Amino acid sequence: MERDDDRKVARFAELVGRARSGVAFTGAGISTGSGIPDFRSPGGLWSRNRPIDFADFVRSAEMRREAWRRKFAIDDATRGAAPNAAHRAVARLAANGALAAVVTQNIDGLHGASGVPEDRLIELHGNGTYAACLDCEERHELEDLRAAFDATGDPPRCRRCGGVVKSATISFGQAMPVKAMARAQEAAEQADLFLVLGSSLVVYPAAALPVAAKRAGATLVIANREPTELDPFADLVLRGDLVELLAPFADRS
Incomplete structure (x- = not known):
């Protein structure tokens, strides 16, 4: 982490250590350390290619051809990507009972590969x-x-x-998965700690989950490189690299 202040990092560790029904809500920032690009950042893929809407994909064979061309190009660029220490830390926290659910906006499959149990993993945007x-x-x-x-x-x-x-995966214009959203909402409302890890919190309805958790009584922590609109609503905000923040938890029993 940037020297966000040791007091905040210690507070983060304390909250994680006390959690019994926590939820980790992860975004692209947890996977950049594995070589997976953040599509929304300047210079990212979405700044170079306009996303293909789901309706256009279904309607047009040409759009489907272009979507698959892009898909395989991305796969080539990220081939060999593996879970990093942040993924492993989340998996360990799920295994030891601190996290009741891991809710992710990512489609890279790295949470599953890191060992998060299938019954605790909720992939809101599908799996690529x-x-x-x-x-x-x-x-x-x-x-x-x-x-x-x-x-x-x-x-x-x-x-x-x-x-x-x-x-x-869930494309632009495609309906969100009803069952996954219901599971995520239930987990958020039952959480004692809600960790936002590497999400800019701009994609709804998923970005409403931290608010639901906070209103239901959870302690809300946001750890992200850049500010989010929900920072003023959070109990603790940390800036910097998630791998550095979470690595100490990766090998704890």
Whole structure:
């Protein structure tokens, strides 16, 4: 961390140590240490490419082709990315009972790879490590889709029903997953500690979860490189590198 002040870091450790039904709410900032780009930052992918709306993806084969081209280009750029100490710390805190849930806006699959139990992991924006049919929900592995796409240039179709296949993520204009949002809302309202880790808190409805937690009685902590609109609402705000902040928790029992 930047010398945000040792008192704040000590307070953070105290709160985490006391938590019994905590929630970690993570954004892109927890994965930048693994080489995953923050798409919203200046120079990020979204500043160079306008996101493809879900309706356009469904309507247009050309838009689907472009979406898959971008998807595979991103996969190539982030190949080999692995959980960092911050991911491992969150997994350890979930394992030792401090965290009842890990709610993430990330689609990189690194929380699952770090060992967060499936029943405690809520991926609000889906998971980009595989694909699914929009009609029958058949799972498709990216390796198989990539081979076919490289050979033909055609956007993939479902092997089972012929439907449109899409990365298993939530796109702009696509409805948020109802079950995942309900689980996240319930976890937030039952939390004694709500940790915002590396999220700019600009994407709603997910960004409303810290407010729900605070109003239900949770202690709200925001740790992020840049200020967020909810900083004045938080009980504790820390600035700096999440890997440095969380690394001490990665190997604790």
